Amino acid sequence: MRTASLVSLAGALSTTYAQVYQGFNYGSIFTNNAPVTGQDFENRFNTARQLQGTSGFTSARLFTMIQGGTANSPIEAIPAAIATNTQLLLGVFLSSTDEAFENEQAALRAAISQYGQELADQVIGISVGSEDLYRISPTGIENLSNPGEGPDAVVRRINAVRSTISGTVLSGKPVGHVDTWTAYVNSSNNAVIEACDFIGTDAYPYFQNTQANSIENGESLFFDAYNATVSVAGGKPVWITETGWPVSGPTQNQAVPSLDNARTYWDRVGCRVFGNINTFWYTLQDAFPTSPSPSFGVVGTTLSTTPLYDLSCPGDSPSSPPSSSSSSAPSIPSREATSSGATGPSSAPSTGETPDAPSTGETPDAPSTGGTPDAPSTGETPDAPSPDQSTRSVENPSGPAGNPNTVPTTKTIMTYTTITTCPVTYTEGAEIKTSMTTSVVSVTSTHGTTLATGTTSPTTGSGDSSSPPSGGKSCPADLSGDFEFPHLIAPVDKEHPDAAAGRSFNGRFSSSISSIFNFDLRPSLAGRTCSLIFLFPTRETLQTSNFSLTGPGGIEVTQLEGPATEQTTFNNQPPVNATINTIPDVQPGNSYTIGSGGCFAGGRSAYKVSATGSLDLDYFQDSNPASIGLYISVC
Secondary structure (H helix, E strand, O other), X not given: OHHHHHHHHHOOOOHHHHOOXXXXXXXXXXXXXXXXXXXXXXXXXXXXXXXXXXXXXXXXXXXXOEOOOOOOOEOOHHHHHHHHOOEEEEEEOOOOOHHHHHHHHHHHHHHHHHHHHHHHHHEEEEEEEEOHHHHOOHHHHHOOOOOOOOHHHHHHHHHHHHHHHOOOOOOOOOEEEEEEHHHHOOHHHHHHHHHOOEEEEEOOHHHOOOOOOOHHHHHHHHHHXXXXXXXXXXXXOEEEEEOOOOOEOOOEOOEOOOHHHHHHHHHHHHHHHOOOOOEEEOOOOOOOOOOOOOEOOOOOOOOOOOOOOOOOOOOOXXXXXXXXXXXXXXXXXXXXXXXXXXXXXXXXXXXXXXXXXXXXXXXXXXXOOOOOOOOOOOOOOEOOOOOOOOOXXXXXXXXXXXXXXXXXXXXXXXXXXXXXXXXXXXXXXXXXXXXXXXXXXXXXXXXXXXXXXXXXXXEEEEOOOOXXXXXXXXXXXXXXXXEEOOOEEEEEEOOOOOOOOOOOOEEEEOOOEEEEEEEXXXXXXXXXXXXXXXXXXXXXXXXXXXXXXXXXXXXXXXXXXXXXXXXXXXXXXXXXXXEEEEEOOOOOOEEEEEEEEEOOOOOEEEEEEEEEEOOEEEEEXXXXXXXEEEEEEEO
């Protein structure tokens, strides 16, 4: 059902960008340097897709094109992926010699020749290099993280790979690079960003050992890193190519490896990004036949669909209530870093807090500096960073802890004014030109995020697409600052009242179908303002999304008394608590402020969007430029 929905909206877009992928990283040798065989890959791919508590782990990131133990034969992960229908982010390993790179190229050419269209059907992109810029940086050199490549060499290799696939079944597949986020925010590496179709970023709060990197701060550190990368990516898609928390190993400053902490990090980071951003978790299994130190595997020495810790995400099932840690889950990345004291990329630590991406296996030696492989052919496990050169303070969660499944018993009722309608044109550099109009309606809101809207004078100009209304403060109707992405989108259909559509990547509003959006607001938002916004850019400005629209009409937004789940149907949906607002005429090229009020910090709010008039809108929710969908803007 999800695939059909995505394809219908993708139109002429490449499915590489229209679909969101999630999976794990896979090396080509075991911890004893034995090669991972095709059957081993197949077993691992099948295990990943059947992991208890999860769904959708059907993609794999590779580090090299070369099968372990050979000079330049294609990696046997390819036939395993074909057999299991696993999507591949291919990896071309870079090193200090032209001969080694040519062997990677030879394996790529051989794979294209041998597998043809079957290979093309599984490939979602090609990563040329992995942490090469980091490994040649002063931090990487200090951590003995092996030969790297400078930006000119990486760009040259990227162009060489593009030339290799030109005119083949892989022609047009996105080609990018994977590196630590600290490498990307170094402006001397800008040429690499410019040469990429996508940016793969690696971030490990565990290794940020010169900062307050306890598990409590892990989420903030991760999203700071992601946001810093987005801020310099020039609008290009940023994929999460490695992140995770170790289950065992040495303590790095305040970061303690443990099953509980790995579970917390999965909840607070993984569950926020899965299904929203292309993500490759580190890792499925890194402990065979022996366990490295640190070890990041979600399964242990024995390959099993039973993970070492619970991988279910909060809110996925009514029978599995979220852990207390889930209430402080951060937002999906904003365009800026959001931690207290952050000043943007220039203040980002220069540590290499992520794995140096060796070409083959996944078992590092354990040097005293912490987990840095001492040879590029041995592993994919993270390096430890050296001290960063700029320390940023981390937002300390505060405010009510709040069970996100609990509806407050005290109602706050506010009646104010209106919606703000802002035509938007997205341009390079995220400048937003607006021509704002306002219609006045009555708004009543109760518990949860207390929403009210204000009146704005018609405006033409550039900058924020929403000014504070006279009836109260509202946040920008764009994603230029801190914002929240919906954790769950659940369509309900009155023509099929007992059918549960499950988790959707799309918003759908029609005469019969409404969509419910769950938002989880972290406790640190206490005292801040939240604005519910709907962004609807024109089709030509979309880069990684699409929509279908028929009929005139608008949308009605209501707040529900409880959140939706993947089992929610039209007949069992939570009752309406309040009508937030109605937008009578929805048109592309506009952003809409539905309502504003104090953030329901530490809790979960659910909003249902329904069509009015003859509107039938189906879109792929996407925060990439130009952003489309329902969000909460925070200020």
